[in-house]
Amino acid sequence: xxxxxxxxxxxSFGALSLGVxxxxxxxxxxxxxxxxxxxxLAGVRTGELRSPFGMVLKIEHGLEALDDADLVLxxxxxxxxxxxxxxxxxxxxxxxxRGATLMSFCSGAWVLAAxxxxxxxxxxxxxxxxxxxxxxxPNVTVDPGVLYVDxxxxxxxxxxxxxxDLCLHLFRREWGAxxxxxxARALVVPPHRDGGQGQFIVSPLPEVGDSDRLVDVLAWMRxxxxxxxxVDQLAARALMSPRSFARHFRAATGTTPxxxxxxxxLQQAEELLESGDLPVEEVARxxxxxxxAALRDQFVRRRGVPPRDYRRAFRSTVSxxxxxxxx
DNA sequence: CAGCAACCCCGCCAAA
DNA sequence: GTTTTGGCGGGGTTGC
Numbered sequence: 001x002x003x004x005x006x007x008x009x010x011x012s013f014g015a016l017s018l019g020v021x022x023x024x025x026x027x028x029x030x031x032x033x034x035x036x037x038x039x040x041l042a043g044v045r046t047g048e049l050r051s052p053f054g055m056v057l058k059i060e061h062g063l064e065a066l067d068d069a070d071l072v073l074x075x076x077x078x079x080x081x082x083x084x085x086x087x088x089x090x091x092x093x094x095x096x097x098r099g100a101t102l103m104s105f106c107s108g109a110w111v112l113a114a115x116x117x118x119x120x121x122x123x124x125x126x127x128x129x130x131x132x133x134x135x136x137x138p139n140v141t142v143d144p145g146v147l148y149v150d151x152x153x154x155x156x157x158x159x160x161x162x163x164x165d166l167c168l169h170l171f172r173r174e175w176g177a178x179x180x181x182x183x184a185r186a187l188v189v190p191p192h193r194d195g196g197q198g199q200f201i202v203s204p205l206p207e208v209g210d211s212d213r214l215v216d217v218l219a220w221m222r223x224x225x226x227x228x229x230x231v232d233q234l235a236a237r238a239l240m241s242p243r244s245f246a247r248h249f250r251a252a253t254g255t256t257p258x259x260x261x262x263x264x265x266l267q268q269a270e271e272l273l274e275s276g277d278l279p280v281e282e283v284a285r286x287x288x289x290x291x292x293a294a295l296r297d298q299f300v301r302r303r304g305v306p307p308r309d310y311r312r313a314f315r316s317t318v319s320x321x322x323x324x325x326x327x
Numbered sequence: 328c329a330g331c332a333a334c335c336c337c338g339c340c341a342a343a
Numbered sequence: 344g345t346t347t348t349g350g351c352g353g354g355g356t357t358g359c
Contacts, residue, residue: 230333232334246336
């Protein structure tokens with residue numbers, strides 16, 4: 001149960017990460033089905049923090065605020081030549097021992113690592129920090145090529161806008177795909193970027209011009225998930241050789257045709273499971289799995305639970321308002 | 328749940 | 344010289 005959320009800023013603050021935190025947990029989005037969070041901003045000490053651009057942040061809560069937090073948002077750490085203060089490390093460890101969930105943005109992973117909470121775990125951080133983090137904390141498996149890593153009660157996000165993806169992932173995990181999608185729609189961002197998607201996406205939106213062919217095929221794929229088109233067929237549809245299609249596809253989406261299709265299928269399956277009473281067999285058929293077993297297999301692998309459990313967990317919590325697709 | 332056939336994907340390389 | 348293309352090999356994954 002996540003109700004009390006505390007963001008921890010350090011010796012400076014980044015407007016983007018802090019903005020993501022306030023946007024996601026500060027505003028009342030109970031009309032979308034989220035709980036109303038008790039959101040607070042804490043610091044190592046109270047008082048003023050300055051960003052490099054003249055913004056001034058007034059910190060009203062000290063680290064004691066972490067002691068009743070269900071979710072702690074670790075803001076980026078500023079300087080890898082400075083060790084996080086003992087008081088901060090203690091507070092973070094206490095929160096973890098108490099059962100709170102900890103989430104780091106960008107270089108905030110440094111604080112979690114310094115507290116020893118990432119030992120033996122996978123984690124990510126901003127790609128510019130990945131080498132330093134891995135060198136300083138050899139017990140941490142640093143993966144700079146993903147948007148976020150979910151280790152249960154500890155989640156680490158990559159840099160910059162990946163904080164958005166991390167939060168949407170948490171919403172999806174805790175409250176289901178429909179609510180996460182509704183929040184994404186409210187923020188006018190794409191509903192779901194898979195955690196494993198690389199940070200180095202050359203061009204998120206394919207450039208116009210000669211890749212129109214690819215754009216058309218992507219649209220077709222999205223609308224025809226139930227068609228089990230092979231890469232060869234898709235390439236033919238795009239008027240390219242399979243090899244070139246694969247390359248253009250990766251440049252445009254950051255992933256491969258099969259992985260992309262699978263992610264889309266699972267996402268759509270989630271929505272059908274949450275919002276309808278269709279038998280799992282029928283859900284599988286509609287989103288392009290030949291058999292329910294195939295859907296179940298992938299569902300367990302990527303989401304950790306079988307479709308039936310997923311449906312049981314999320315269907316009852318959804319408020320039926322809100323989600324008119326015209327939104 | 329294992330096994331298998333089909334398919335995918337990426338590095339490599341030569342050609343355009 | 345640089346960039347793009349497309350065919351190939353074969354290790355990996357998926358579907359049934």
